[in-house]
Amino acid sequence: MPRRLVALLCALLLCMPVVPSALADERRHRPRPVVFVHGFSGSGGQFETQARRLTSNGYPARYIEAHEYDSTFGAQTVQEVYASLDERIARLLAETRADRVDLLGHSLGTGLMQAYLRSSPARAATVAHYVNLDGATSPDLPGGVPTLAVWGEGSTGRRVGGAENVYFSDQAHTQVVTSPETFERFYRFFNGRAPRTTSIVPERFVSLSGRAVLFPSNVGAAGARLEIYQVHPRTGERLGHRPRATYELTGDGAWGPFRAHGRAHYEFAIVWSETSVHHLYFQPFLRTDRLVRLLTSRPGEGLSGLVETGDGHSALTINRQKEWWGDQGREGDSLYINGRQVLNAANAPRTERTIGIFAYDAGSDGVTDLSAPLPEFFATPFITGMDVHIPAGRRPTSIVSRPRGGDGRVDALAVPGLPSSGHRISVQLNDHPN
Incomplete structure (x- = not known):
């Protein structure tokens, strides 16, 4: 090949942009x-x-x-x-x-x-x-x-x-x-290839958005107001009196985007009225999340309308996108409310495929009775109900899970001891090991 042609080809190659391998991939x-x-x-x-x-x-x-x-x-x-x-x-x-x-x-x-x-x-x-x-x-x-x-x-x-x-x-x-x-x-x-990771890789700052919807219809929770607060991880108490963001919910209940810290704890408060507020708590999101779903219902409607309320006790709904197994011994799950294990073979058998738990003081008698599930909830697919007295007051309510297959991992949240007479509390625990 003539030297002049070789020189021209080399010059062309040097002028071509270099594409990093990751970008090319x-x-x-x-x-x-x-x-x-x-x-x-x-x-x-x-x-x-x-x-x-x-x-x-x-x-x-x-x-x-x-x-x-x-x-x-x-x-x-x-x-x-x-x-x-x-x-x-x-x-x-x-x-x-x-x-x-x-x-x-x-x-x-x-x-x-x-x-x-x-x-x-x-x-x-x-x-x-x-x-x-x-x-x-x-x-x-x-x-x-x-x-x-x-x-x-x-x-x-x-x-x-x-x-x-x-x-x-x-x-x-x-x-x-x-x-x-x-x-x-x-x-x-x-x-056509394996993922680099199956973990959720944390980000320092994240963008959160989603929908507040009526369960189980997925109709938007129109007519309510959503307030987002950062809360203390050990108590669930709000850090400041003013919300970090406020959204008037209309149409399909869409809200966001909200800029958050990936490892911070947040409360999402759906305000139906000044006397009816639904508080929802999550573990840290870790990454940007556009699929945050705030499952709620209008006051007095749906399964929440069956919950007995009062000034002296709290009511919890605990969700996890992985079934709770209360009848599998060491191969199952543990869930503690204020230090008491509440899962058992009666209220969370493997066959129930429970992912949602309603826990409140049935009869408002101050007594916890876990001998049988609450039938109106247990009859609903993927749901169970249990009679647990959860005192309302200044002390926070502790929710701790030891998930099966978690190698001793603990998932925990604390929420304020709000009276069920005017406050509903929902907690979502992780289905993943991060």
């Missing part, structure tokens, strides 16, 4: 938007942990959404659910310039999504991958879309024909949605 593996569809009585909150794992692996938070609906179908029809999903997917594709979305369904949501993908070739063409989480079986791929089916405890005869079928027989129905093992499998399915 990101360009080769640009993620698609992800849409999660919940099951009966569910919400986008079931996908909150997985969303933070996705962003810990480079997904933009705005690429991850949940498609919520009234799972009792009292507020909308199936066809309306499908039409709004069409709109969501079209908007995400326009905003991200992606070719298709990746779709996940859980439980009741799997039957809905299988029917959605089969309803028209045009709909199936907008979905690159589908994940069927512990729900409906199928003889073939829904709409011909590549499918990963993840199954929890139960028969290993369940399957989706033509799909990759994975069985986690030691995981419960909701745990299958939130577990790191499930994350690793669907991340690899979406991207």
Whole structure:
């Protein structure tokens, strides 16, 4: 080759921009938007942990959404659910310039999504991958879309024909949605490679946003006011008299974004009136979170309307997106309220698949009786109720969990001892080990 030509080629190479390997890798593996569809009585909150794992692996938070609906179908029809999903997917594709979305369904949501993908070739063409989480079986791929089916405890005869079928027989129905093992499998399915981490990588400052919704319809909690306070981690008491942010809730109950510290503790107070406030407490969020769901109800309505209230005791609702097992001995869970273990074989058997606990002083007699669950709550799927006297007053209420499989880890929150006559208290504990 002539020297002049060699020199020209070298000059051209030197002038070319150098692309860092990480940036080049990101360009080769640009993620698609992800849409999660919940099951009966569910919400986008079931996908909150997985969303933070996705962003810990480079997904933009705005690429991850949940498609919520009234799972009792009292507020909308199936066809309306499908039409709004069409709109969501079209908007995400326009905003991200992606070719298709990746779709996940859980439980009741799997039957809905299988029917959605089969309803028209045009709909199936907008979905690159589908994940069927512990729900409906199928003889073939829904709409011909590549499918990963993840199954929890139960028969290993369940399957989706033509799909990759994975069985986690030691995981419960909701745990299958939130577990790191499930994350690793669907991340690899979406991207063709393993995630860098299955942990939630903490950020110093985070952006929080979400919806305040009526349980279980997912209708927006319109007409209330949301106040956000930073609170002391050991007492739950507010740090300051003024809220860090205030939102008037309208329409679908959307709020945010709120700039927060990743490791701080916050109270979300839904003010229905000056005499009826719903206080919701979470463990630190660690990362930006756009799927924060504040599950509430109008005063006197829903399951909360069945709670007996009074000036001398508090009432708690304790949630975790991983079932509470009270009948599995050392292989189960422990949950302590003011130092007393409240889970047992009667109120939280493995078969109940409990993720929500209502605890209050039934009869307002100052006596705790854990011999049997409160039947009106226990009859509701994924819910239990227990008679626990929780004194109201100046001393905070302590909630401590030792989750199964946690290698001795403790999850703990403290909340003020507010009287149930004017205050409802909800606590959400982590389903993940961070």
